[in-house]
Amino acid sequence: MTTEASFWIVQTLNALQLSMLYFLLSIGLTVIFGLLHFVNLAHGAFYALGAFIGFSIAGATGNYWAAFLLAPLAVTVVGALLYLGLVRHMRQLGPMNQVLVTFGLIFVFLDIFRMGWGDIALSFSAPEVFSGRVSILGNPYPAYRLFVIVLGLMVLVGLWLVLSRTQFGAMIRAGVDNEAMAACLGVDVEKVFFAVFCLGCALAGLAGVVAGPILSVEPNMGTDILIPTLIVVVVGGLGSLKGAISGSLLVGSIETFGAVLAPELSAVLVYIMLAAVLILRPQGLFPARA
């Protein structure tokens, strides 16, 4: 099986698809983390929220694309309210308290999901256009998964352009490098923070609504994906796009190939990789500041 080219092609695509999902989540987490020094354990809850709202919108309108557009928006609104009501006041409190408060938020969101949508795993179907299969070098592959890969790459390129080519991107980079200096140079750091937090929430919501047709939508989905996402952030390094994408690819590939090549070891492999990175490069592979 492993000698056939088709096996490698399909598994590589699977790895890419999982990596892109991790990327959408980890980029928000890592930039919020790098810029605001805010450890948002509830980031996974935003992802689950995106999936749930997406499920409801898709169900009500019968249109996947409505969910695709509106769910990230709804998550952004929730995130913005949470930022203004809670996160803003939490920034100076240190990682310990942030971990605790956002841990509390996980509990709150978990029960909100249970109350609103019940405990049973839900699912909604992929849009009509992508319901079939596409032939990749002679291997049939679900079109929707391919769409997820392309979407992830598009977000990656878009973010890269924004970060490296626009003034807003320069402000973000300045803020990550040295918050005080950026403020001295006239950057409205607070506004940049708020915008970045909202963007992170939108991407988490997007990841949720995109994951809906692939994975089942259930209350624990946010907690389940949180750990690999945090691993991506720590392995990749703090606050950098390069870190998020390399970490995502690493974790996504290890999980996918591990599951098919070494099922006995697969679940532990990622943690071994994380431990190794932490021992050899405690700051991660591509930290935004050296």
Add this chain to the structure above:
Amino acid sequence: MFQQTHLKTVTLLLLAAAGVLHAYTTGYFGLELLAEIAILALLAVSLDLVAGYAGTISLCHGALYGVGAYVFAMTTTAAGWSAPAAMAGGVLLSALAAGFIGAVTARTHGIFFIMATLAFGQMAYVYVFKNRDFGGDDGLSGVPRLDLSVIGVDLGDPRQFALFCILIAAIGYLAAAQVLRSGLGRAMVGMRANEARMRALGLTLWSTKAAAFAISGGLAGLAGVLAAQYSQYVSPGLLFWTVSGEVLVVVILGGLGTLVGPILGAAVLVLLKHEVSSLTNHWHIVVGIVLIVAVLSGGRGIFGEIERFVGRRSGAGRAIGGAANAAGGPGGPGDAEAVGEAATRPGGESGHA
């Protein structure tokens, strides 16, 4: 620095008296809750030892607890060890595992440390979950309790078992307090305040962290051994990261860095869970909100607030000293947080290069 203030002693004695009194007045269900509180309190004390005093927030204590429980369960059911030997084995292996984690993660700071401990914890969880020899996700049942019939104690009786758990938790507390009063305890507190300075003073950081973690892990393992005997069943759920998170909740709710607070926190959380779950299925939301409020109201926790209140009333600085130790210097963020901050601020790194 740790001080066994009068307030702490009084609180402890009151808690112990309430526990013992309750054991003789309550029914079966109350006794179960009492044992649960005692076990959680011991685990929370073990976490407070490293989180509150050494400033290293661990998210692997659930796993260390689980290691203790699994070693006890495996050695008694599969290997036929006697319960005392199995208990010692559980404590020892948890301590060894924790010491290893402490040594390996010594170079990481703040959130990276939290993540590293989380990784090790999850590794243990996944390993146990996947391993059929450990019963996989079915867990292991038929775990025996310690046989103390030679001294006329029957641990099969819920009342005597609850009292036994309280006794062990009290011994655990005294051991932790003793460690904190020793040179190692002072080195731990010094490390929390300023690692670079402690290194300049000649302290070997990694071995201090390893030792602190090993002792803490041993106590967590002891709690796990009790938990295995309590439910006479172990499952991989014991090692899951949310368990570590919940213990952290207990510690912060009761008062980080007070050692007595976590015991209070354990009692409050278990009773709260019980009360709320009898009213609604959604106890998570209540616990979550309580946690957020507890942190936002200053993060001193229940015992920290008591210390502040008593300190203000008496006007003396003594009790305040303890509170300040726990919740941070006057006007500033907490010490434990300051350490984390230093690790995430670019300026803080210069000292660690």
